[in-house]
Amino acid sequence: MIEKIELNRGWTLICNVAGRHDLPTEIPAKVPGCVHLDLLANRLIPDPYLDVNEITNDWVGKQDWSYRCVFDASPDAGKVRELVFDGLDTVATIALNGEELGRTSNMHRTYRFDVSERLKRGSNELVVTFRSAYAYGAEMEAHYGYRPNNYPGPGNLMRKMACNFGWDWGPTLVTAGVWKPVRLESWNQARLAETRVSTTLAGGDGRVTVRARIERQDGVGARLVASIAGISHVAELVEGSDEVEFQLTVPAPQIWWPHHLGAQPLYALRIELRDSVSDDLLDAYVKEIGFRSVRLDTAPDEHGSAFTFVINDVPLFLCGANWIPDDCFPSRVTAERYASRIEEAKKANVNLLRVWGGGIFERDEFYEACDRAGMLVWQDFLFACASYPEEEPLRSEVEAEVRDNVVRLMPHPSLIVWNGNNENIWGFDEWGWRPIIKEGESWGLGYYLDILPKLCAGLDPDRPYYPGSPYSGTMEIDPNADEHGCKHIWDVWNDVGYEVYRNYIPRFCSEFGWQAPPNWATIEESVHDAPLTPTSNGVFHHQKATQGNDKLIRGLAGHLPVPQTMDDWHFATQLNQARAIRFAIEHMRSHRAVCKGAVVWQFNDCWPVTSWAALDSAGRRKPLWYAMQQAFDPRLLTIQPHAGGLAAVAVNERTLFWRAKISGNRLRLDGTVLAEFEFWRQLCARFEAKEFPLPADIATPGNADSEVIVVQMLDRRAFHYFVEDVDLKLPQPKLSVETSPSVGGYAVKVTAETFLKDLCLMADRLDPTAVVDSMLVTLLPGESHVFQLQTANPLSAGDITIGIVLRSANDLVNAN
Template identity: 80%
Template sequence: MIEKTALNSGWTLSCNDTGRSGLPAAIAATVPGCVHLDLLANRLIPDPYIDVNEITNDWIGKTDWTYCCRFEAVPDDGKVWEFVFDGLDTIAVISLNGEEIGRTFNMHRTYRFDVSALLKASANELTVTFRSAYAYGAEMEKHYGYRPNNYPGPGNLMRKMACNFGWDWGPTLVTAGLWKPVRLESWDRARLAETRVSATLAGGDGLVKVHATLARHGDKAACSLVAEIGGVTKTVAIGADEDEIAFELTLPSPQLWWPHHLGAQPLYPMTLKLIDDASGDLLDAYERELGFRSLRLDTSADEHGSAFTFVINDVPLFICGANWIPDDCFPPRVTTERYAARIEEAKAANIHMLRVWGGGIFETDEFYQACDRMGMLVWQDFLFACAAYPEEEPLRSEVEAEVRDNVVRLMPHASLILWNGNNENIWGFDEWGWRPIIKAGESWGLGYYLDLLPRLSAELDPDRPYYPGSPYSGSMEIEPNADAHGCKHIWDVWNDVGYEVYRNYIPRFCSEFGWQAPAAWATIEESVHDQPLTPQSNGVFHHQKATEGNDKLIRGLAGHLPEPQTMDDWHFATQLNQARAIRFGVEHMRSHRDICKGAVVWQFNDCWPVTSWAALDSAGRRKPLWYALKAAYDPRLLTIQPRGNGLAAVAVNERTLFWRAKISGKRVRLDGTVLAEFEFWRLLCDRFEAKEFPLPGDIITPDLPKDEVVVVQMLDRRAFHYFVEDIDLALSVPRLAIDIASIEGGFAVKVTAQNFLKDLCLMADRLDPDAVVDSMLVTLLPGESHVFAVKTTKEIVAEDITIGTVLRSANDLVAGSR
């Protein structure tokens, strides 16, 4: 059996810039880790997430660094001894006992080096010297020539996490280091060099496909590969002259794996054991958990253009999704527990797909394992984003090796449903002014997206769909961001116009759209120490990376909410507007379920404390957007939408059972007086259907628009329609009663409205930075009550629930501005 010795301790770090004073000759280092984390742990730099400290750390990415580890070994001449590096970031020279054993140029690959001839039977010294990515990038620009890039730095000229060099939500923190584990392995006779496993359905049975390649050492021996899953065992002989084998294994009638909103996620442990036939020795083993489901991406032509529909277990889905970025600028800091917590938060927000975005990383195994177990679908970009990429050597070979590594690693995961070629690069070439910059005949990445990547995907993982890009319309003959074909990004809404423009589009699938807002108040206070805090104070402004981002936040309020005059109001108004904008867009798209089959909001998470498009900030705190997504992505949604010259209540059902219930509605004054009402005995919305119910004329025709609201109810789902925006709505100063009671794990805060309260929010982090509230954005008619459940260890009394700080609503924004 392969023996594996982790080399995760005893490391030191040294700076190779002799002109850099104030650093020890040897700095205690952690592996897995990176230079920034080691300097931070040894108190040699200020925390780059705090205030404007990011800019004081620029020198780190422009410097060369060396990691060193001394270890003991007892090599055996009859075995192969190899160093395995799961992740090296990025340009590295590796030496053992003073002899160079390899060079690396790719953060996204696993490297293996044979050191059998160099390993000593005593003390050994392993060194890894990392070159500055900036210095290497300058060389590569001379080699390839300039290629357009929407963001700073040479991320498109090397295989490194592109957002390291800064993005419109992320800082410039250019890392180096051993970011994944390193180990010393020893083996003899044979090992599994590459193991490809996929799980699909063949009728009602599970079909496991295995393709294994062996590495051999010494005299070749006959072996057997024994596969076992769900009580089914198959033994396949591998002759002494064979290094490759492929076979299939059938599991009768397995339980189906489903995304979490539709069913369970049964996973079947599978083992492969490589056995020496002569001795019976176990030489190597492979273990995975497999889920069985069918999968296809329907892109067929139809009366609307061409579809973009994920079909799982023969069910065409509407995807309720969010984009996922690296959860930390320093990925080694993201633990298994943190991955699980983040994905649980996504699941709780009724998200059932995360798109792993192409400017980051292929996530660690723990991410995909958590998605498998929680029923969270994964769309995986290949790592190309917002830039033109050379297709010449040496980059091309690095891309191919990286894709082979990661497709083989990730293909067993039931949660993974798409390989996507790139993020916005075909769109960028077509519409962002790249054409005149890229010389005739010069490569820019298209050969990757239309040739290399689909070929590798088809060779390695033929049972999973590949799509060339996001956005992409299925053909280079159609503009890439068309409504009627493929997947679309909607960014003019945030950048140029109001969120009401979302209704101008009915895409086949929207894989990016978003609206900004600041992080939770507690997160801002933890990361920025400006006195006073204002939207334009140095620290707050530095933690806003989008071009004219603060201006767009204010411009986006225009026509909806009054311009805020205080920091508290700015914080809440922009958060509220973000939540409303995205809920508005999602409900519109879901109401057109017959045409549109997916909404993937930008973005779910953050990598540092920042004003961004995220629903969950970097501290894991929920912004109001999180609660808006939970409501808008509810598998049973009731929404009011314009249809023709009128309004319709639209019931949208993503459950497996039909939704049949009385639907009722009324037009009321804000004081609660009923002006018109209706009741329809039973509305039937079948599963996977959007059903429209035209609202009667007396319901949708107001007497005094600024003082009226339409309320429609279907069981416990409720939808509102306003005839004017809040800035013109007759909202009055909140009048309410508050009662508090202890509950397990915290407190129940009951709020009873004495006047109409719109989008009531309890900002739990203003009570306790660790508190979490179960609900938000609650609208109450006069006399109605709502109970907020607050998880906290802090004692809370009614006097703590201050209106305008802890308890916020559109009322105090609008009435307070008059």
């Protein structure tokens, strides 16, 4: 059996930096890790996440660095000894006992070096030297020529996490280091060099296809023994061949479903490599897999062409969010943090995470957590917002990287699609790249339309591949067309208000978003300006979007008044973000017959920043998180302008039909009923959006500035206002608050004396660790709502400060 010795201890970082006499010669280092984390742990740099410290760390990414480790070994002439690096960031030279083993230039690959003849008995010295990514990038630009890139830095000229070089939500922190585990492996006779496992459904049965490549010493006979769910198969390696392929059929397995539809049963697959004579175990592959089918329907139809994911033969509307690296230093993200973030997405009724192409292929723990949670995964290949050379050496690096990661990730049932790139075809078509890229010069299209689809078809034939996001299915059609493929909506936020979302009915929207600052406690933890203002140095530095603060204020226009204080700015912009995305989601879901997915930009953050995220970098829920939870509810009731009037639209993504009375009123804000209706025993089938036109006396206001429509269907409720808040006569908020102990914290009961719109309990203003179960609650006069607050701190009603802790749109409208 293969012996694996982890080499994750005893490392030092050699700090031989010209002109930096303040640095020691070497410092203790942590592997997996990176230079920034080691310098930070040894108090040699300030925390780049705090204040404006990011800019004081620019020098780190411009230096070369070396990591050194001494380990003991006992050479054995009968064994093969290999050093295995799961991830090196990025341009590295590896030396063992002063002798160069090899060079690397790809953060996203695994590297293996045979050191059988180079190990010494006893002490061995391993040194990994990292070249500055900037220096390497300059060399590559001279080699390839300039290629347009929407962001600074040479991320498109090398295989490194592109957002390291800065993004409109991320800092410029150009890392280097051994970012994944490293180990010494020893084996004799044979090992599994590559194991490809593909699972799907074949009728009512589960089908597992195994394709394996074996590395073995001369004359060694071997066989594979595979087992799953009581089914086993033995495959002998044919003489002269080191590859084998076979299938296992599992009769009537339990089916793996996305979390909103069913359970996520996982089956243990074990593949053993055994000596064909002695039956000794030589190597083993163990993976938990699930049985489900997936296809992407892009067939022409009366609207253009579909973009519908069909899981287990069910066409779904996907409620998604984009996922970026959860930390600028990815080695810091633990399995527990992955699981916590994914659970937060699940609680927000998200059923798809799109792993975005400017980051990384996440570690195994991410996909394993998604498998367990029933969280679907859309995986971008790592090309984003730039043109990419297709010449060597980048071409071979891309091919090797794709093979590494497709083979590694393809067993996961959560993974449902490979996507070629993020916005690069769109960028070439619409962002002014055409005149910059010379005639005949490559820019990446050959990857997306040729190399990647061929690799995916050969390696992972049971999973769909799509060339890009956005992309319309052909280069003959505008890549961001409504009627075809997947669409990104970015004129909303960048140029126009969120009401413009209603101008679009895409087939599938894979990006749309609206900005807001992180939660108050996160700002206070990361910025120490006195006073805090939207434009104070630290707060402003943690806003990376071009004219981002101006867009936050411009986006309030026509919806909410311009805030005059920092507290109001913070709440108004967070509330506006929540409303914008809820508005967009409810609109798209109401057109379910045409649109089959809404994937919000973005779910998470990598550092404390004003951004499009629903969950800030500290893991705190912004109001947007609650808006997504409500708008992505598998049973949604919304009021939409359809067919020339107003309609209540019931959207049902559950497996059972939804039958209930629909009733509603047109009310004055003081609660006076002006008109009412009831539709008895209305039926919304599963996987359907059903319209119920509202009567004219409900849909037509008497006084638009002081009336509201309220529609009810069982426990779901929807509101419609005839004017925006700036013109709505919202009263001064009057309410009462009671608190009582409950499991894990307190129940906070709020009773409305006046109409209260979008009531929010800002839990982190009470306790930075507190979590509240609900937000954005609208109450009619006399109604109550109980917020469940998780906190270990003592609490009384007097702590619930109105206008600070307990907020509503009424506050903002009446503040001026």
